[in-house]
Amino acid sequence: GNSVTQMEGPVTLSEEAFLTINCTYTATGYPSLFWYVQYPGEGLQLLLKATKADDKGSNKGFEATYRKETTSFHLEKGSVQVSDSAVYFCALSDPTGGFKTIFGAGTRLFVKA
Amino acid sequence: DSGVTQTPKHLITATGQRVTLRCSPRSGDLSVYWYQQSLDQGLQFLIQYYNGEERAKGNILERFSAQQFPDLHSELNLSSLELGDSALYFCASSVGASGRADTQYFGPGTRLTVL
Numbered sequence: 029g030n031s032v033t034q035m036e037g038p039v040t041l042s043e044e045a046f047l048t049i050n051c052t053y054t055a056t057g058y059p060s061l062f063w064y065v066q067y068p069g070e071g072l073q074l075l076l077k078a079t080k081a082d083d084k085g086s087n088k089g090f091e092a093t094y095r096k097e098t099t100s101f102h103l104e105k106g107s108v109q110v111s112d113s114a115v116y117f118c119a120l121s122d123p124t125g126g127f128k129t130i131f132g133a134g135t136r137l138f139v140k141a
Numbered sequence: 142d143s144g145v146t147q148t149p150k151h152l153i154t155a156t157g158q159r160v161t162l163r164c165s166p167r168s169g170d171l172s173v174y175w176y177q178q179s180l181d182q183g184l185q186f187l188i189q190y191y192n193g194e195e196r197a198k199g200n201i202l203e204r205f206s207a208q209q210f211p212d213l214h215s216e217l218n219l220s221s222l223e224l225g226d227s228a229l230y231f232c233a234s235s236v237g238a239s240g241r242a243d244t245q246y247f248g249p250g251t252r253l254t255v256l
Contacts, residue, residue, distance in 0.1 A: 062244075071143065071231055071247030072184075117184065121243065128197050129174075129245065131184040 030055045030122050034132035037115075041108055042140050049103040049135045051092075051118035059122040061085075061094055061101040066115045066134070075103075075116070113139045144168065145248035147232050153254045159220040162251045166213055166234030172196065173215040174235070174245060175207055179228040190215055191238040219253070227255045 035050040053059065060079045064072040076085030081096035090105045101118060118132040144167035154160055166173050175187040186199035190209035201207075204222075209215045219226060229252050233245040 064247075069249075071145075071249050072233075072245075073143065073247060074244045077244065128186055128189070128199060130186070133183045 030059070030120060030128075030130050032118050032120055032130050032132035034116075034118050034135050037134075037136040038138055039135060040138045040140065043110055044107045045139075047103070047105040047108045047112075047137070049116055049118075049137070051101045051103065051132060053099050053101065053118075053120050055099075055120055055122045057122045059120040061092070062119040062121070062129075063090070063092055063101070063103050064117040064119060064131075066117065068114070072117060108137070108139045110139045110141050113137055143246040143248065145232060145234050145246050147230075147248035147251050149251060150249070151252050151254075153256065154222060155256055156222055156224060158222050158255075159218065160222065160253065162217040162219070162230050162232075162253075164215045164217070164232030164234075164248060166215070166232075167246050170234035170236050170246070171213065172235045172238060172243070173209055173213070174233040175201075175215070175217050176231040176233065177228045178231060178250070182228075184231075187217070196238055222255045224255050227253055229253075 031054045062077045063075040065075045066072045076087045078085040078094035084093045092103045115134045117134045121129045146165045171192045174189045177185045187201040189197040207217045229250045231250045233247045235243040
């Protein structure tokens with residue numbers, strides 16, 4: 029079946045450090061891939077998405093590239109801020125899975141000033 | 142603000158009881174999704190409705206049921222509650238029937254505590 033695997037957290041970084049959160053997926057079809065972010069006390073919100081191989085999603089300085097050959101969608105940011113502290117979820121939506129969205133376990137990021 | 146509203150924000154009840162969680166989707170969105178978020182299980186998809194009809198089913202227990210009404214709001218009913226049902230319940234909505242690139246917009250959640 030379809031699944032998403034994310035690196036375990038928490039990840040703790042200093043302000044202005046480089047961020048990478050790894051995400052790999054298993055899908056029977058050709059999924060769309062998403063990163064959602066959950067700030068403390070809030071619901072999830074879409075951060076970025078990509079719908080086909082080699083697409084790069086980007087938003088608020090975050091980027092992720094859909095890599096079909098490695099079945100990965102790693103999240104990166106060149107310089108994190110304290111306000112980026114949140115939980116990040118990788119997710120996929122696969123037409124052969126009935127378009128159910130499958131979420132990874134989430135990775136908590138702490139950014140220190 | 143995502144435009145998705147959920148009530149109540151908090152709910153405290155006892156084992157064996159029944160509760161109803163309510164969700165109003167964003168204006169124009171036809172799909173509503175329900176998720177359960179707990180510390181040990183992560184974010185679990187429960188069920189999806191599209192324009193009043195059940196569209197997809199996930200790991201929803203038989204004690205749980207949902208429906209979407211003609212005005213597109215949705216309710217999630219949880220019955221015979223157990224301690225393990227304590228969690229955050231999120232509702233999300235999207236425009237379509239969850240096409241490949243459908244973005245889901247999440248509400249703020251209802252925190253259920255079963256004592």
